[in-house]
Amino acid sequence: MEGSAPRRTRIQQEKRELILEAALEVFSTNGFRGSTIDQIAEAAGMSKPNLLYYFRRKEDIHETLMQRLLDTWLAPLRELDDIGDPLTELRSYIRRKLEMARDFPRESRLFANEILQGAPRIMPLLEGELKTLVDEKATIIKGWMRAGKIAKTDPWHLIFSIWATTQHYADFDVQVRAVLGADRGGDGRFEDAARFLEQLFLDGLKPKD
Amino acid sequence: MEGSAPRRTRIQQEKRELILEAALEVFSTNGFRGSTIDQIAEAAGMSKPNLLYYFRRKEDIHETLMQRLLDTWLAPLRELDDIGDPLTELRSYIRRKLEMARDFPRESRLFANEILQGAPRIMPLLEGELKTLVDEKATIIKGWMRAGKIAKTDPWHLIFSIWATTQHYADFDVQVRAVLGADRGGDGRFEDAARFLEQLFLDGLKPKD
DNA sequence: CAAAATTTTGACCGGTTGGACAAACGTTAG
DNA sequence: CTAACGTTTGTCCAACCGGTCAAAATTTTG
Numbered sequence: 001m002e003g004s005a006p007r008r009t010r011i012q013q014e015k016r017e018l019i020l021e022a023a024l025e026v027f028s029t030n031g032f033r034g035s036t037i038d039q040i041a042e043a044a045g046m047s048k049p050n051l052l053y054y055f056r057r058k059e060d061i062h063e064t065l066m067q068r069l070l071d072t073w074l075a076p077l078r079e080l081d082d083i084g085d086p087l088t089e090l091r092s093y094i095r096r097k098l099e100m101a102r103d104f105p106r107e108s109r110l111f112a113n114e115i116l117q118g119a120p121r122i123m124p125l126l127e128g129e130l131k132t133l134v135d136e137k138a139t140i141i142k143g144w145m146r147a148g149k150i151a152k153t154d155p156w157h158l159i160f161s162i163w164a165t166t167q168h169y170a171d172f173d174v175q176v177r178a179v180l181g182a183d184r185g186g187d188g189r190f191e192d193a194a195r196f197l198e199q200l201f202l203d204g205l206k207p208k209d
Numbered sequence: 210m211e212g213s214a215p216r217r218t219r220i221q222q223e224k225r226e227l228i229l230e231a232a233l234e235v236f237s238t239n240g241f242r243g244s245t246i247d248q249i250a251e252a253a254g255m256s257k258p259n260l261l262y263y264f265r266r267k268e269d270i271h272e273t274l275m276q277r278l279l280d281t282w283l284a285p286l287r288e289l290d291d292i293g294d295p296l297t298e299l300r301s302y303i304r305r306k307l308e309m310a311r312d313f314p315r316e317s318r319l320f321a322n323e324i325l326q327g328a329p330r331i332m333p334l335l336e337g338e339l340k341t342l343v344d345e346k347a348t349i350i351k352g353w354m355r356a357g358k359i360a361k362t363d364p365w366h367l368i369f370s371i372w373a374t375t376q377h378y379a380d381f382d383v384q385v386r387a388v389l390g391a392d393r394g395g396d397g398r399f400e401d402a403a404r405f406l407e408q409l410f411l412d413g414l415k416p417k418d
Numbered sequence: 419c420a421a422a423a424t425t426t427t428g429a430c431c432g433g434t435t436g437g438a439c440a441a442a443c444g445t446t447a448g
Numbered sequence: 449c450t451a452a453c454g455t456t457t458g459t460c461c462a463a464c465c466g467g468t469c470a471a472a473a474t475t476t477t478g
Contacts, residue, residue, distance in 0.1 A: 009454075029326060034242035036435060050456050052437065090414065109325055112380070116318055116325070117238060119383045126387035134388050150414045156389060157405035158414075161374050164381070168373035171321070174328045178335035179343050180365060196366035204413030205299065205359045205367075220425080220475090245465065259426050261467065 016054050019044045020068075023061045028106040031113050032062055066114065066122055069107050074130070076100065077159075080137050086144040087202065094162055094197055101170035102190045108170035134159055162201075169193055225263050228253045229277075232270045237315040240322045241271055268330075275323065275331055278316050283339070285309065286368075289346050295353040296411065303371055303406055310379035311399045317379035343368055371410075378402055 022043035026035045037058055041051040055061045076096040080089060101108055119126055138155035145152045169176060169190065177185035184192070231253035235244045246267055250260040264270045285305040289298060310317055328335055347364035354361045378385060378399065386394035393401070 011455080015455095031240050031243060031322075031326065034240060034326070037437085038435080047457055048436090049438085049458080053455070056437085058436065087414065112321070112325055113240075115381050115384050116321055117240065117243070119387075123383070123387065126384055130384075131388050131390060148416055151408070151412060151416050153408050153414070154401055154405045156393070157402055158409075160377060160381075160385060160388075160402075161406070161409060164373040164377035165370050168369060172324050172369075172373070174332070175324050175335055175339075176369060178328075178332065179340050179369075181340060184365070192363055193366055193369075196363045197370070199360070199362050200367070200370060200410070200413065202413045202415055203360060204409065204411045205296065205362070206411055207357055207360050218424080218476095224425090246467085247465080256427055257466090258428080258468085262425070265467085267466065 012054065015046075018046075019051055019054055019061065020065055023065060024106050024110060027062060027065065028109040028113070031117075032058075063121065065110065069111060070122070070125060070129070072104075073100070073107060073111060074133060077133060077137060080140070082140050082143070086141075086149040090150070090162075090201065091198060094166065094201060095194060097162060097166040098169065098190065098194055098197065101166050101168075105170035105173060108167050112167065112171045165197055165200075221263065224253075224255075227255075228260055228263055228270060229274055232274060233315050233319060236271060236274065237318040237322065240326070272330065274319065278320060279331070279334060279338070281313075282309070282316060282320060283342060286342060286346060289349070291349055291352070295350075295358040299359070299371075299410065300407060303375065303410060304403060306371060306375040307378065307399065307403055307406065310375050310377075314379035314382060317376050321376065321380045374406055374409075 019040065022045075023035075023040045026039045026043055030039070037048050037051060040061070041048045044051060055064070076093055079096070080093050114120075114122060134156065137159065141150075141155035141158065144150045145155075176189065179185075180189055228249065232244075232249045235249045235252055239248070246257050246260060249270065250257045253260060264273070285302055288305070289302050323329075323331060343365065346368065350359070350364035350367065353359045354364075385398065388394075389398055
């Protein structure tokens with residue numbers, strides 16, 4: 001019995017990967033119920049029954065995708081630790097998170113879709129693993145505040161605000177580009193965003209003097 | 210010919226309102242494609258053909274909902290004007306926006322759903338009405354910066370960050386509550402958020418001295 | 419009351435979708 | 449070659465879904 005490692009041949013590994021890649025594309029733009037197995041199969045270059053040979057149910061694909069997603073998605077937060085200057089640490093967390101929004105917008109949208117609909121499939125993860133991680137990092141941040149290294153405020157809401165502002169550039173990308181227009185909505189928007197966010201989180205809006 | 214005001218009896222007005230209310234509930238939690246006419250009809254307490262008597266197509270309901278939504282949704286930004294102290298003006302914009310996230314989370318989620326999927330139905334509005342409004346307000350904010358009333362930064366990204374942080378409490382509500390836990394995730398979370406956001410946007414994270 | 423107009427419903431339809439299945443195809447090992 | 453195993457596909461099905469339609473029920477109007 002080997003329930004924890006049921007993988008077989010190399011072909012299966014490759015095909016499963018192909019399907020997951022295709023499913024990420026389709027799910028992230030159409031949502032779970034808005035996506036069809038046929039769409040995913042076509043995007044993966046195979047027939048529907050063939051796809052169902054590798055994943056028995058549509059939900060299995062989604063579940064596998066979500067499991068992998070959470071690991072990579074929370075990696076930047078996991079890296080946040082006590083060594084180094086607090087402000088620098090927070091600044092690079094924001095930068096990494098923004099880079100993920102730029103480089104993995106599909107993952108961000110998939111996650112947003114799931115949360116928007118009430119997180120029916122990952123609620124236990126949110127209340128368990130995620131809460132534990134955030135609480136742990138909030139304690140670190142609280143320590144920084146007590147030591148006078150950063151301003152005193154609510155660490156949890158601070159983390160929320162970093163998530164919100166960075167993921168916004170992935171989840172609401174079409175809106176951002178529409179509002180910025182053709183000239184400013186190009187590739188440079190992420191650098192503009194990085195500059196702005198750094199200033200916002202470090203200094204706020206009050207004029208310097 | 211009265212294409213602009215095709216409303217008829219009082220019953221029609223009431224039933225249409227009933228349907229829109231039910232559709233808001235269903236669409237905002239399941240997305241457009243994830244929602245069925247049957248679900249909406251049941252939530253509105255009527256049969257499917259009866260619902261289709263008031264709205265001929267599923268898309269008509271969604272379209273009507275989106276049109277109304279945008280007006281109320283952008284109201285807080287429209288109120289932002291040049292009279293009064295800039296920092297106070299921005300602070301009350303943030304507060305109003307957060308109140309909307311608290312009082313109209315379904316509207317926020319409906320909008321988020323639409324944007325997430327590439328805004329297929331409201332793209333023209335984003336590039337037209339919305340962009341015009343944001344550009345106009347960005348000009349006002351730029352004036353404040355030139356006058357030294359607030360710190361110099363990018364007005365567009367400032368507006369994005371206000372949208373992102375406030376709507377986060379509606380769109381990602383389940384995640385916020387899961388992470389905050391039973392004790393801190395109660396009704397007080399919006400007041401905590403308001404306090405945090407005020408501090409973030411005004412002073413940033415650098416320690417006071 | 420009676421005719422006209424409006425509202426509601428049951429039955430139905432065509433298209434789509436998730437999924438099952440067995441047969442065919444390919445590949446590898448003896 | 450051939451048997452065994454893994455892979456691929458055509459076909460099919462039952463459930464669902466958006467939408468139609470005609471008839472029935474109700475309300476409005478004269």
